[in-house]
Structure formats: structure tokens, C-alpha cells
Amino acid sequence: MRILIQNVLLDGRTRDIFIDDGIVMEISEKCLQKADKIISGKNKAALPAFINGHTHAAMTLFRGYADDMPLKTWLEEKIWPLEAALTEEDVYWGAKLACLEMIKNGITVFSDMYWQWEATAKAAMEMGMRGFVSAVFIDMFDGRKSMEQIEHNIHLFEIAKKYEPHVTFTFGPHAIYTVSRESLEWMREFSVKEDILIHMHLAETEEETAFSREKYGLSPVEFLDSVGVLSNRFIGCHGCVLDEKDCSILKKRDSSLVHMPVSNLKLAVERMFPYSLIQEKGIPFCFGTDGCASNNHLDLIETMKFASLLAKFSTHDPTMMAARETFDLATKSAAGIFGLGDWEIKVGNSPDIILVDLARPELMPDFDLYSNLVYASNGYIVDTVICMGKVLMENRQVPGEDEILKNAVKTAKALVRR
Numbered sequence: 001m002r003i004l005i006q007n008v009l010l011d012g013r014t015r016d017i018f019i020d021d022g023i024v025m026e027i028s029e030k031c032l033q034k035a036d037k038i039i040s041g042k043n044k045a046a047l048p049a050f051i052n053g054h055t056h057a058a059m060t061l062f063r064g065y066a067d068d069m070p071l072k073t074w075l076e077e078k079i080w081p082l083e084a085a086l087t088e089e090d091v092y093w094g095a096k097l098a099c100l101e102m103i104k105n106g107i108t109v110f111s112d113m114y115w116q117w118e119a120t121a122k123a124a125m126e127m128g129m130r131g132f133v134s135a136v137f138i139d140m141f142d143g144r145k146s147m148e149q150i151e152h153n154i155h156l157f158e159i160a161k162k163y164e165p166h167v168t169f170t171f172g173p174h175a176i177y178t179v180s181r182e183s184l185e186w187m188r189e190f191s192v193k194e195d196i197l198i199h200m201h202l203a204e205t206e207e208e209t210a211f212s213r214e215k216y217g218l219s220p221v222e223f224l225d226s227v228g229v230l231s232n233r234f235i236g237c238h239g240c241v242l243d244e245k246d247c248s249i250l251k252k253r254d255s256s257l258v259h260m261p262v263s264n265l266k267l268a269v270e271r272m273f274p275y276s277l278i279q280e281k282g283i284p285f286c287f288g289t290d291g292c293a294s295n296n297h298l299d300l301i302e303t304m305k306f307a308s309l310l311a312k313f314s315t316h317d318p319t320m321m322a323a324r325e326t327f328d329l330a331t332k333s334a335a336g337i338f339g340l341g342d343w344e345i346k347v348g349n350s351p352d353i354i355l356v357d358l359a360r361p362e363l364m365p366d367f368d369l370y371s372n373l374v375y376a377s378n379g380y381i382v383d384t385v386i387c388m389g390k391v392l393m394e395n396r397q398v399p400g401e402d403e404i405l406k407n408a409v410k411t412a413k414a415l416v417r418r
Contacts, residue, residue, distance in 0.1 A: 057110065356384075
């Protein structure tokens with residue numbers, strides 16, 4: 001599809017943007033190219049779309065079901081019993097609701113770890129998004145379960161091609177306390193052979209670190225390094241309990257991280273993502289919302305604000321994680337981590353694009369767009385979303401959203417009753 005965005009603010013100047021099959025072909029004051037779709041950019045700004053580096057999409061079904069509880073009780077008495085009852089149909093509608101919510105918040109790419117892989121893949125493809133989708137790999141140090149999980153992941157890898165280009169298969173080992181060394185070693189070999197990302201919870205709590213030191217005599221990062229899992233294909237999620245030695249190893253192995261401030265604050269994780277140390281070491285990282293059971297909201301702009309404020313507060317330095325840096329972490333840096341190319345709106349590039357509504361009161365006066373985005377707004381400022389050259393939302397309307405809302409609510413209530 002050929003799309004022409006007319007009279008939109010781009011890098012501080014009013015421009016026309018012509019997109020053909022997802023590629024930016026022309027940026028000019030007056031574009032004369034013929035287009036299949038013309039979008040008015042009046043009172044709007046064009047920006048690269050946001051990338052959600054870690055979530056459990058179908059957990060939208062659990063939103064508000066189990067809040068204000070200790071982590072152990074939350075998991076064992078509320079979340080795990082519900083997850084044990086999940087069907088493929090449940091995950092499909094939960095993931096569809098997540099995709100709708102993310103589109104409404106200007107997110108076109110998400111990295112997911114959850115059950116019923118095909119249900120999430122199908123939802124992402126139907127909604128027109130890009131999903132890096134992994135199945136939860138848990139073997140609990142049981143050899144039989146390990147072989148079952150390995151066979152299952154090989155199967156998913158083989159069928160993933162039918163969901164391209166919307167879905168990319170990734171490995172999702174849950175954590176070092178739920179996945180055996182042998183399974184991790186298999187994933188390492190398969191990942192190298194097929195160039196597959198490994199997306200894993202890492203150093204989220206003190207309890208995880210204590211487990212690792214007791215079982216292996218090493219920190220979680222040191223253990224994963226000893227197994228050879230760390231590489232430029234490894235993405236560690238949370239990272240709250242990382243120390244200087246861990247960060248040096250991650251940097252040496254060219255691994256990346258995902259920072260989830262809202263989820264970690266809500267669950268009262270003991271430590272805070274060590275932003276200044278990670279910045280000092282030069283470890284690539286981006287932001288994630290986590291799932292709606294531990295965040296409640298798939299809004300990356302909200303996440304950006306929390307991340308920036310925590311970076312300032314924890315270092316006693318108000319210059320830390322400035323607004324433009326924060327925005328770039330959610331877009332350009334994230335695109336680098338997931339291999340999506342140059343995520344800037346320039347001729348020859350193919351970023352997903354959002355248009356934000358500059359007429360909203362939160363964005364006035366317009367001294368600095370990035371400051372207003374990070375500190376003064378939320379996802380509701382997003383008016384239009386374009387992913388891979390297709391319009392997913394215009395005037396804040398997404399096709400089929402009423403059906404998705406109705407079925408997701410019905411599914412969630414039925415799941416809880418079961």
C-alpha cells in the first residue's frame with residue numbers, strides 16, 4: 001500500500017511523508033506521488049512507533065483480578081491456578097485484547113512469553129502487528145519434561161514460518177530456577193544454528209540470586225555465562241539485582257536487557273534496575289510493560305515516565321535519563337535489540353510510524369515535544385498507527401475493536417468461574 005501523510009510535523013518542520021510498502025520513499029514540503037491512502041497530518045507529529053520489549057500479552061484477562069498481594073501469594077494462590085485452566089481460545093482473546101491496547105498506545109512491536117504460542121501468534125498476525133513470540137519453557141529440572149519442551153519448541157519453530165512476517169519465533173526459558181542446565185545448553189546450540197533470540201527473566205529478585213548461588217555457586221548472570229547462553233541474541237528481562245560484575249559480563253557478551261519499572265514497583269521487587277551502572281557499562285536496553293497482572297496497563301509512554309523519574313530519583317541527579325534519551329530507548333534502541341533496522345523516519349528506512357495529536361492540552365505549550373511526550377502524556381495522545389505499511393488505527397479507531405472487547409471480557413469472566 002502507498003500511503004501519503006500530508007502536512008505533518010517531522011523533526012520540527014511541516015512535511016509530507018510518502019510510504020510505499022512500509023518503506024519511506026519521500027519526505028518533502030509537497031509530495032506529488034500517487035497514493036492509495038492519504039492521511040491528514042494537520043496538528044499532528046510523526047514519530048517512530050514504540051516497541052514493548054517484554055510482556056505476557058494474554059494476561060490482559062487477569063487485569064485487576066489479583067492486586068495488592070505479596071508476590072508469593074499472588075503467584076501461588078491467584079495467577080498459577082488461573083493459568084492452569086487457560087485454553088487456546090482464552091489466550092487468543094487475551095492476546096487480541098493486548099494487541100488492541102498496544103495499538104491504541106502506539107506500540108506496533110512486542111516481545112511475548114506465554115502459553116499457547118499459536119494463539120498469540122494468530123492474534124498478532126490478525127491485528128497486523130509485529131510479535132517476537134516465545135512459549136514459556138519450564139522443565140523444573142525434570143529430564144522428561146525437558147525433552148517434551150524441546151520437542152514442543154522445535155515444532156513451534158517449524159510452524160512459525162506461516163505467521164511471517166508478523167511473527168518471529170523466539171526462545172522463552174522462564175528463569176534459571178525453572179529451567180535446567182541441559183535445556184539451556186540445547187537452546188544455546190539451536191539458537192546459534194538458527195539465529196534465534198533467547199528472551200528470559202533475569203536477576204529479577206534477591207530470591208533468584210540466592211537460588212543461583214546455592215545451586216551453582218554463581219550469580220544468575222555468571223551461571224548463564226558458564227553455560228554459554230549469553231550472546232548478542234540474549235535478552236534479559238528485569239535485571240533488578242545485577243551488580244557490577246554481572247554488568248561487565250553482559251557487556252562482554254553483547255547481551256541486552258529490558259527494564260520494567262512499573263511492574264517491579266507494583267510487585268515491590270527488592271531492588272531497582274541499576275540504570276547508572278548499565279549506562280556506564282554501555283549495555284543496550286529498552287523498556288517493557290510486563291503483563292497486565294503485574295502492571296495493569298500496556299502503555300509504554302507511562303513506562304517511559306516511570307523509568308526516567310526512577311533514574312533521576314535513585315541517582316539524585318535530575319539530568320539522568322533525559323526525555324529524548326528515554327524516547328530513543330523505547331524506539332531506536334529497542335529496534336536495535338530486536339534487529340528491526342534503523343527505526344527513524346528517514347528516506348530508505350522502514351520504521352513503523354505513529355501520529356500523535358498535538359491539539360491535546362497536555363502537549364501545550366509546545367516548548368519541547370519529547371519532554372511533553374515523556375513527562376506530560378500517556379498513550380491516549382496517539383491518533384494514527386502504521387505498521388509495515390498498513391494503517392492499523394486512524395482517528396483512534398481500530399477495526400473490530402468492539403468485538404475484541406466483548407469477547408475478551410466474556411472470556412475472562414468464564415475463565416475465573418472455571
